[in-house]
Amino acid sequence: MKSDVRLIVQGDDFGMCHAVNAGTIQAYREGILTQTSTMAACPWFTEAAALARQTGIPLGVHQTLTCEWDYLRWRPLTGGATLVGADGTFFRTVAEAAASMSDDDALRELSAQVARFAAEGLTFEYLDVHMGQSASAAVYEEVARAAGRPLVFGASESRRFGSIETLSDRDAEGKKDWLLGYLDGLMPGVHLLITHCAVAEPELGALTAPGTETYRWAEEYRLSDQALVLDPEIRQAIAERGIALMSVGEAFG
Incomplete structure (x- = not known):
C-alpha cells in the first residue's frame, strides 16, 4: 500500500458549456474528481456558479485569455482592445493572444474574472491558466498575489507538486x-492530474469543425475522461494503493 501519496484530480473548463458543467458535477459527486478550474468569462459561468453553490465543489480560477473553438466564442469581461481579434472575441491560440495583448489589458481582464467569483458569492482555492501562458508571467503572479491564493499551474510549473499530468489527450483505448x-x-507527495469532463450532449460535437486542431478536445477526450473518473475500477485502484x-x-x- 502506498503511504503519503496525495492526488488532486482536477476538471478543467467548468463554465464553458452545459455539457461540461453537468459532467463536472457528476464526476465530483459520483467519481474521483476533487476540484474544478472555472472560467468566469464563459457563457455558462452563471450555471456553473449555481452548481458550485449547491454542491460545494472546490473551485479554482481558470484564467482565460483565449477561446479555441470555431463556433462557441466568448469575449473578455473588460474592453481591452489588445485582447480580441476582428470579431471582438478572444484569440484562438496562445501565440496569437501573446503577440497582441498588453500586460495592462491582461491584468484588468484577469482581475475582473477573479472579481466575478466574489459577485456570485463564491470563494476559490487557487488560480491556473487556460491553454497556456498568454500574458507575461508577472501578470498572473500579480493577480494571484492580489487574490491571496496560489498560482498552481500555467505561467510556470509549480514546485508544489511531485508531478503534473494530463489525462485527456490520449487515445481512448x-x-x-x-x-x-x-x-x-x-x-x-502531492500530485495533480488534469482532466476535462463532460456528459454526452449534442453541443460538444458542434463546438468546432471536424479536422481542426481542437476537434478531439471538443467531445472525444472529454467523454473518455468522464468514463474513467466514474469507473469503479479506478476508484478501487486508488483505495487499494x-x-x-x-x-x-x-x-x-
Whole structure:
C-alpha cells in the first residue's frame, strides 16, 4: 500500500458549456474528481456558479485569455482592445493572444474574472491558466498575489507538486491502462492530474469543425475522461494503493 501519496484530480473548463458543467458535477459527486478550474468569462459561468453553490465543489480560477473553438466564442469581461481579434472575441491560440495583448489589458481582464467569483458569492482555492501562458508571467503572479491564493499551474510549473499530468489527450483505448500505470507509479507527495469532463450532449460535437486542431478536445477526450473518473475500477485502484484524494486547499491549506 502506498503511504503519503496525495492526488488532486482536477476538471478543467467548468463554465464553458452545459455539457461540461453537468459532467463536472457528476464526476465530483459520483467519481474521483476533487476540484474544478472555472472560467468566469464563459457563457455558462452563471450555471456553473449555481452548481458550485449547491454542491460545494472546490473551485479554482481558470484564467482565460483565449477561446479555441470555431463556433462557441466568448469575449473578455473588460474592453481591452489588445485582447480580441476582428470579431471582438478572444484569440484562438496562445501565440496569437501573446503577440497582441498588453500586460495592462491582461491584468484588468484577469482581475475582473477573479472579481466575478466574489459577485456570485463564491470563494476559490487557487488560480491556473487556460491553454497556456498568454500574458507575461508577472501578470498572473500579480493577480494571484492580489487574490491571496496560489498560482498552481500555467505561467510556470509549480514546485508544489511531485508531478503534473494530463489525462485527456490520449487515445481512448489506451487511456485506462495509462491511468492505472500512473497510479502505480505515484511516489509520496502531492500530485495533480488534469482532466476535462463532460456528459454526452449534442453541443460538444458542434463546438468546432471536424479536422481542426481542437476537434478531439471538443467531445472525444472529454467523454473518455468522464468514463474513467466514474469507473469503479479506478476508484478501487486508488483505495487499494492508499492514495488520498483531495483538493489544493486540502493539500496545502
